[in-house]
Amino acid sequence: MYFSGTVLSNIVIATRESRLALWQAEHVQALLQERGHTVSLLGLTTTGDQILDRSLSKVGGKGLFVKELELALEEGRADIAVHSLKDVPMDLPEGFALACVLEREDPRDALVSNLYASIDELPLGAVVGTSSLRRVVLLRALRPDVRIEPLRGNLDTRLRKLDEGQYDAIVLAAAGLKRLGLESRIRVAFEPDTMLPAAGQGALGIEVRADRTELIELLKSLAHQGDWLSTSAERAVSRAMGGSCSMPLAAHARWQADGALRIDAAWGDPEGNAPLVKVHARAPAGDFAQADALGEHAATLLRDAGAR
Secondary structure, three states, rough: OOOEEEEEEOEEEEOOOOOHHHHHHHHHHHHHOOOOOEEEEEEEEEHHHHOOOHHHHOOOOHHHHHHHHHHHHHHHOOOEEEEEEEOOOOOOOEEEEEEEEEEEEEEEEEEEEEOOOOOHOOOOOOOEEEOOHHHHHHHHHHHOOOEOOOOOOOHHHHHHHHOOOOOOEEEHHHHHHOOOOOOOHEEEEOOOOOOOOOOOOOOEEEEEOOOOOOHHHHHHOOOHHHHHHHHHHHHHHHOOOOOOOOOEEOOOOOOOOOOOEEEEEEEEEOOOOOEEEEEEEOOOOOOOOHHEEEEHHHHHHHOOOOOO
């Protein structure tokens, strides 16, 4: 690759090979090509894609979806990696940087079912599929009578398992369904007040080596500053709580009409031995320091309310 003025030639994007991950990488590829750059994809299979018989919280967390991509960056086989931001660990390894966050898609969770139009229509004891501890505790708060069963695999695999009758309903990120043209599968998208999203849900992040200053400068043109600030506040909540996918934690930030950023956060006990804790905070957030401070304050409120 060479750098000449503002044009980079032969940018290589590291990506997982699931249909959704490829859509995301191709989306970034198209944005860069519109700006005159030559871009190719390097498809990789990650450890997280290979381990499908155990929940992520038991095998190392969502970072398993990014390690192979980071290795490709480190070895120079790729220049950037495109991630679903909610899969990116809150603290990147030394030598790596989050170069930008793109404009966010719908951050909400979605109920998908072939039989029932809403969470309230599910019969007693209905089987609902998810492997997210966050979704487990929030679903239990809404419907303590349903049976929640593990659900792993890429988006198409999860939908296939639903269609085979293994579940009465499953809960997925609305963003992935919309990006793949599957919005018609959504029965209802949960409003955040009902089911709070994960930190970074619906957003794409681009990771690079921290020493690639020319790439970091170039990628600024893809950033959506408002969504980057709001997701930064969300990730600060999780970071302050020691967050990983083994923690049943939700955090979602929204801009208010007066320009302040409001963040809502929730924590639950996956064993059901403690009540669901919900907090909110709001403050101006014109830069990352303010956004992160807001997220850290929300984490303090969670701990003060009994979150562990």
